[in-house]
Amino acid sequence: MLAQSWDLLVQRWDFFWGLLLEHMEICLVAVLIAIVFGGIAGILISEYQKAAKPTLAVVNFLYTIPSISMLGFLIPFSGVGDATAIITLTVYALLPMVRSTYTGMTNVDPAIMEAARGMGGTRMQTLVRVQLPLALPVIMSGIRNMVTMTIALGGIASFIGAGGLGVAIYRGITTNNAAMTVAGSLLIAVLALVVDAILGFVEKRMRARGAKSHRTNRRLAIGAAAACAAVALGATVPGALAGTGGIIHVATKPMTEQYVMGEALKMLIEHDTNLKVELTEGVGGGTSNIEPAMESGQFDLYPEYTGTGWAMVLKNEGTYSEGEFDQLQAGYQELGMSWVGMYGFGNTYGMAVRKDVAEKYNLKTYSDLARVADHLTLGAEADFFEREDGYDALCNTYGMSFGNTMQMDIGLKYDALAQGSVDAIVIFTTDGKLSTADATVLTDDKGFFPSYQCGNVVRDQVLQQHTELRGVLEKLQGTISEQDMARMNYEVEEEGKDPKTVAEEFLRSKGLI
Amino acid sequence: MSTTTTNDVAIEYRDICKAYGEKSVLEHLNLRIPRGEFITMIGSSGSGKTTALKMVNRLIEPTSGTVLVDGHDVRETDPIRLRRNIGYAIQGSVLFPHMTVEENISYVPNLLNKHDHERTRKAVRTWMDIVGLPCDLLERYPSELSGGQQQRVGIARALAASPDILLMDEPFGAVDEITRGQLQVEISRIHRETGITVMFVTHDIGEALRLGTHVLVLDEGKVQQYGASEEILARPATAFVEQLVSRQRHACDLPEDQLCACTHSGAARARAALAAM
Numbered sequence: 016m017l018a019q020s021w022d023l024l025v026q027r028w029d030f031f032w033g034l035l036l037e038h039m040e041i042c043l044v045a046v047l048i049a050i051v052f053g054g055i056a057g058i059l060i061s062e063y064q065k066a067a068k069p070t071l072a073v074v075n076f077l078y079t080i081p082s083i084s085m086l087g088f089l090i091p092f093s094g095v096g097d098a099t100a101i102i103t104l105t106v107y108a109l110l111p112m113v114r115s116t117y118t119g120m121t122n123v124d125p126a127i128m129e130a131a132r133g134m135g136g137t138r139m140q141t142l143v144r145v146q147l148p149l150a151l152p153v154i155m156s157g158i159r160n161m162v163t164m165t166i167a168l169g170g171i172a173s174f175i176g177a178g179g180l181g182v183a184i185y186r187g188i189t190t191n192n193a194a195m196t197v198a199g200s201l202l203i204a205v206l207a208l209v210v211d212a213i214l215g216f217v218e219k220r221m222r223a224r225g226a227k228s229h230r231t232n233r234r235l236a237i238g239a240a241a242a243c244a245a246v247a248l249g250a251t252v253p254g255a256l257a258g259t260g261g262i263i264h265v266a267t268k269p270m271t272e273q274y275v276m277g278e279a280l281k282m283l284i285e286h287d288t289n290l291k292v293e294l295t296e297g298v299g300g301g302t303s304n305i306e307p308a309m310e311s312g313q314f315d316l317y318p319e320y321t322g323t324g325w326a327m328v329l330k331n332e333g334t335y336s337e338g339e340f341d342q343l344q345a346g347y348q349e350l351g352m353s354w355v356g357m358y359g360f361g362n363t364y365g366m367a368v369r370k371d372v373a374e375k376y377n378l379k380t381y382s383d384l385a386r387v388a389d390h391l392t393l394g395a396e397a398d399f400f401e402r403e404d405g406y407d408a409l410c411n412t413y414g415m416s417f418g419n420t421m422q423m424d425i426g427l428k429y430d431a432l433a434q435g436s437v438d439a440i441v442i443f444t445t446d447g448k449l450s451t452a453d454a455t456v457l458t459d460d461k462g463f464f465p466s467y468q469c470g471n472v473v474r475d476q477v478l479q480q481h482t483e484l485r486g487v488l489e490k491l492q493g494t495i496s497e498q499d500m501a502r503m504n505y506e507v508e509e510e511g512k513d514p515k516t517v518a519e520e521f522l523r524s525k526g527l528i
Numbered sequence: 529m530s531t532t533t534t535n536d537v538a539i540e541y542r543d544i545c546k547a548y549g550e551k552s553v554l555e556h557l558n559l560r561i562p563r564g565e566f567i568t569m570i571g572s573s574g575s576g577k578t579t580a581l582k583m584v585n586r587l588i589e590p591t592s593g594t595v596l597v598d599g600h601d602v603r604e605t606d607p608i609r610l611r612r613n614i615g616y617a618i619q620g621s622v623l624f625p626h627m628t629v630e631e632n633i634s635y636v637p638n639l640l641n642k643h644d645h646e647r648t649r650k651a652v653r654t655w656m657d658i659v660g661l662p663c664d665l666l667e668r669y670p671s672e673l674s675g676g677q678q679q680r681v682g683i684a685r686a687l688a689a690s691p692d693i694l695l696m697d698e699p700f701g702a703v704d705e706i707t708r709g710q711l712q713v714e715i716s717r718i719h720r721e722t723g724i725t726v727m728f729v730t731h732d733i734g735e736a737l738r739l740g741t742h743v744l745v746l747d748e749g750k751v752q753q754y755g756a757s758e759e760i761l762a763r764p765a766t767a768f769v770e771q772l773v774s775r776q777r778h779a780c781d782l783p784e785d786q787l788c789a790c791t792h793s794g795a796a797r798a799r800a801a802l803a804a805m
């Protein structure tokens with residue numbers, strides 16, 4: 016596993032290096048903000064002791080909010096992306112900063128403070144010349160902990176579409192690429208350790224006394240400041256320069272097929288037009304976080320599923336079927352968005368039976384299955400048995416009842432089917448493993464499961480601004496069948512191919528690039 | 529030291545009382561210290577010496593009564609300005625641990641004038657010399673000094689800005705007998721040459737009598753006696769004072785070669801004891 020991760024790191028070093036830089040930038044900004052504001056807050060509450068308890072109570076409270084919920088709270092205000100990530104990291108960094116500053120400031124020997132007062136220093140002079148320098152070791156060790164924590168926590172930033180090494184971790188998880196997850200995690204750990212070591216060195220230098228070491232310290236500080244400035248500059252300048260042409264912000268959900276489609280969209284748009292595509296991959300929470308960002312204009316385009324749009328975005332009740340597409344499109348128009356370029360595949364629940372079973376009973380539809388279900392065993396995830404529109408509803412609609420049912424993890428269903436421990440399974444129609452499974456997918460003849468056809472949701476404003484975009488997206492119309500998508504998922508998840516490679520092969524095979 | 533007031537009382541305590549909760553620490557302290565005096569304060573531990581001292585630079589506020597410095601109620605004076613004119617050698621010589629000796633001594637001058645670094649630099653070296661510290665200690669940090677050296681830095685720091693009033697709280701507590709003698713000579717000289725008003729707390733009655741133009745004896749927050757050294761020695765006012773000065777009253781100043789002429793001297797008794805063996 017480690018060897019695999021290492022190979023991956025070496026092979027795709029550019030990718031990881033980019034993420035590493037992003038990670039450092041996000042953490043650096045959060046840490047700097049936290050140091051400034053947390054430091055000031057800590058100093059203020061050590062001066063005005065009455066404010067100390069309530070302030071510490073508030074930052075303590077903020078600290079206890081789970082990071083995932085914190086991100087959730089913030090998305091409506093600051094959208095998805097780096098801003099929210101930085102705010103979240105800053106909030107978590109504030110507590111250690113405020114607390115260590117406060118502790119450091121209040122633990123300075125009162126006799127020394129009295130001496131400084133007795134010498135006739137103003138409050139400010141005493142603060143700057145005596146109290147703060149004496150509190151510095153405590154503050155510094157607080158900063159050290161805080162920075163390490165921020166780097167580790169920075170891994171969640173990708174959940175809401177920010178950059179950083181979390182992107183690798185999250186992508187590894189969603190596309191069944193453990194080596195990628197391990198590589199991302201390792202880099203975070205290494206970054207944290209290296210930075211901790213550097214700060215440890217800084218701490219030691221600060222404790223070093225004497226004129227000579229002071230001079231050395233000054234030189235080191237100037238060097239470090241220059242390095243920080245360079246990183247910050249490197250972060251902002253390319254972004255500013257890139258702003259010249261049109262940029263299309265494309266988002267994808269954390270699903271293997273969406274990683275592939277994201278890459279395909281980027282390649283195709285950049286191939287056919289002068290537009291640049293900025294791809295935010297695997298945004299955590301999917302529709303519920305991408306959709307608001309579409310409305311606020313942070314994203315311009317993302318692949319969505321009709322059934323999801325129908326229920327989650329337009330908040331319609333009832334089972335969606337493709338006959339209602341016009342209504343769906345009309346609903347989206349009101350939001351200032353359009354469906355352009357339906358790929359031709361749906362990612363929906365389905366039912367598959369082992370081929371020999373299908374042949375034995377001559378099964379083609381769910382109704383066929385209902386006839387013989389009492390001889391068969393069904394395997395599905397726990398979720399399917401629990402949800403209202405799941406197992407019970409299915410049985411009611413088709414009047415079927417299985418001889419036996421088994422709860423199993425998504426990854427095990429296909430093995431169980433092959434081994435014969437179950438005869439039928441509930442599937443997703445683009446499951447990667449479906450493409451190689453010895454199984455027959457049955458037809459939902461009564462339309463029990465909602466339809467989830469995949470297509471691009473685009474902001475109308477962008478379509479007007481860049482008229483060439485519509486044509487490009489329409490080229491994708493009907494290009495991917497469910498079997499195609501399942502095969503591509505298989506290539507990524509089981510064969511460990513890069514989504515980008517898979518996307519490129521697909522576009523080439525269709526003669527699109 | 530120049531001052532605009534015609535008043536020649538440097539420090540005055542007017543009916544000062546201080547209590548911490550129920551516990552009374554100073555009771556009805558009335559005292560006028562003329563400009564240029566060298567007042568030594570002596571008394572048992574916890575008798576209120578430090579408390580009285582810190583009222584002068586407003587580190588402690590009295591429960592009742594008024595402290596006047598240069599004829600002005602300290603409560604109506606800006607504490608920052610007040611303190612910059614009062615040197616303070618703190619009990620236990622609290623130096624700033626993150627500053628070198630040089631930085632410690634120039635702390636107050638740097639608060640006052642931010643520009644004339646050269647003058648401060650020179651002043652620091654002069655004071656180092658006066659308190660008897662070699663200049664190669666300037667770069668050291670307090671933790672790298674002996675207790676006695678630290679005390680001397682504390683004295684230099686108190687004097688560095690040439691204040692009008694000097695408060696010294698057991699400044700020689702941690703120095704050896706011989707150095708203490710030298711420092712006593714130095715502080716007397718500084719006092720004589722600058723005309724500075726000094727309040728000096730000590731536990732050593734000999735030191736109190738030797739240095740002070742006047743001696744204040746405190747016990748349990750009450751003034752036992754306040755007077756010139758000779759007066760204290762000649763006419764102890766209370767049993768407490770009598771006990772305090774009894775050794776001094778019995779001390780005899782015969783020159784070394786005549787010590788044994790007095791049969792009550794330690795030297796004669798020791799010789800007699802040896803002879804009897």
Ligand SMILES: Nc1ncnc2c1ncn2[C@@H]1O[C@H](COP(=O)(O)OP(=O)(O)OP(=O)(O)O)[C@@H](O)[C@H]1O
Nearest residue numbers: 548551553571572573574575576577578579580619
């Ligand atoms: N902040 C305080 N709260 C309560 N009691 C105090 C406080 N500061 C001083 N005291 C008490 O006031 C009394 C006088 O203290 P002070 O420091 O003036 O004594 P001192 O004469 O300087 O003694 P020493 O010779 O040991 O330095 C002591 O009994 C002490 O316990």
Ligand SMILES: [Mg+2]
Nearest residue numbers: 577578619697
């Ligand atoms: Mg004292």
